Amino acid sequence: MQPLPPFKLAPYFQTRIWGADNLEPWFQHHAAPDEPVGEVWLTGANCTVATGPLSGQNFAAAVKEHASAILGAAFATEAEYPLLVKVLFPREKLSVQVHPDDALAQQKGEPRGKSECWYALEAQPGAKVALGLAPGATEDSVRAAIANSTLEDLLGWLPLATGDLVYVDAGTVHAIWPGSVILEVLQTSDTTYRLYDYGRPRELHIDLSLEAMRLTTGAGRVTRTPGRRGETVLVDEQYFRVERWEGDAAGLSAAAAAEGGPQLLFAAAGTLRVEGEFEPFTLGRCELAVIPAAASRWEARGEAEVMRIVPQGAPESAASLLEGALS
Numbered sequence: 526m527q528p529l530p531p532f533k534l535a536p537y538f539q540t541r542i543w544g545a546d547n548l549e550p551w552f553q554h555h556a557a558p559d560e561p562v563g564e565v566w567l568t569g570a571n572c573t574v575a576t577g578p579l580s581g582q583n584f585a586a587a588v589k590e591h592a593s594a595i596l597g598a599a600f601a602t603e604a605e606y607p608l609l610v611k612v613l614f615p616r617e618k619l620s621v622q623v624h625p626d627d628a629l630a631q632q633k634g635e636p637r638g639k640s641e642c643w644y645a646l647e648a649q650p651g652a653k654v655a656l657g658l659a660p661g662a663t664e665d666s667v668r669a670a671i672a673n674s675t676l677e678d679l680l681g682w683l684p685l686a687t688g689d690l691v692y693v694d695a696g697t698v699h700a701i702w703p704g705s706v707i708l709e710v711l712q713t714s715d716t717t718y719r720l721y722d723y724g725r726p727r728e729l730h731i732d733l734s735l736e737a738m739r740l741t742t743g744a745g746r747v748t749r750t751p752g753r754r755g756e757t758v759l760v761d762e763q764y765f766r767v768e769r770w771e772g773d774a775a776g777l778s779a780a781a782a783a784e785g786g787p788q789l790l791f792a793a794a795g796t797l798r799v800e801g802e803f804e805p806f807t808l809g810r811c812e813l814a815v816i817p818a819a820a821s822r823w824e825a826r827g828e829a830e831v832m833r834i835v836p837q838g839a840p841e842s843a844a845s846l847l848e849g850a851l852s
């Protein structure tokens with residue numbers, strides 16, 4: 526297989542009614558009037574390859590065309606990148622929502638469910654998220670609370686501080702409230718069921734929500750652990766591992782290159798220069814690089830705070846399960 530150099534993706538700015546007009550200092554992007562940006566997609570179908578031989582290509586098309594080089598053998602059947610990475614700018618409350626797990630999503634004809642995690646790049650005093658149901662809540666009490674517009678009273682909630690990581694497995698009722706800037710890593714899926722939207726005119730999916738919702742889940746703040754190579758492991762769950770590397774990037778690139786497999790590098794602060802026998806590029810704040818599974822030799826230099834994001838959980842990939850079900 527022809528090795529592919531690591532490459533940088535250009536972000537996609539997604540308008541959301543709960544979003545922000547001004548994304549500084551994270552992004553130099555000004556939203557159009559009445560089109561607040563809620564999500565900046567750093568991977569995903571609408572991103573564009575910004576460096577290297579695939580430069581200018583749509584990321585989804587690039588992954589499809591070079592699936593085995595970018596994703597590696599374990600994920601090659603997926604035909605799309607298994608993880609989405611976004612930066613969220615909630616200036617108003619997001620809807621109270623839930624996502625299906627793989628099994629339920631596939632019953633509904635979707636390739637995979639959606640487990641996600643949130644890393645607080647910044648959290649102002651008082652920032653919090655709604656996570657799971659309060660003890661004693663039942664499906665009936667949730668349904669009644671939706672009807673009475675009192676669902677917020679049935680939610681558990683978690684204060685959020687800068688540097689916190691919150692794991693949100695599929696089936697967890699959740700919402701993000703204002704006051705933070707969040708790096709979100711999630712399974713590539715579009716499936717969100719809304720239980721409650723504060724009277725905004727968007728569609729609700731109450732029956733589907735109750736089908737997907739679980740009364741107790743594995744969601745919560747994750748205790749970070751020291752890794753073996755100087756990194757901090759922020760989360761290591763079924764579908765993703767997220768590590769934080771700080772300081773000189775040499776250790777990061779040596780460890781990442783030795784491990785191989787598909788991975789993403791997100792620069793949270795500082796500057797990272799990625800070089801090898803290809804057009805070198807620089808990752809600044811909130812920029813993301815794709816390291817293909819079959820990457821040509823590369824190394825990183827610079828002083829930076831970098832999140833290394835690794836897709837996991839390939840063996841019974843959604844695509845192969847789906848193919849199995851259809852054949």
Ligand SMILES: [Zn+2]
Nearest residue numbers: 622624641699
């Ligand atoms: Zn969600």
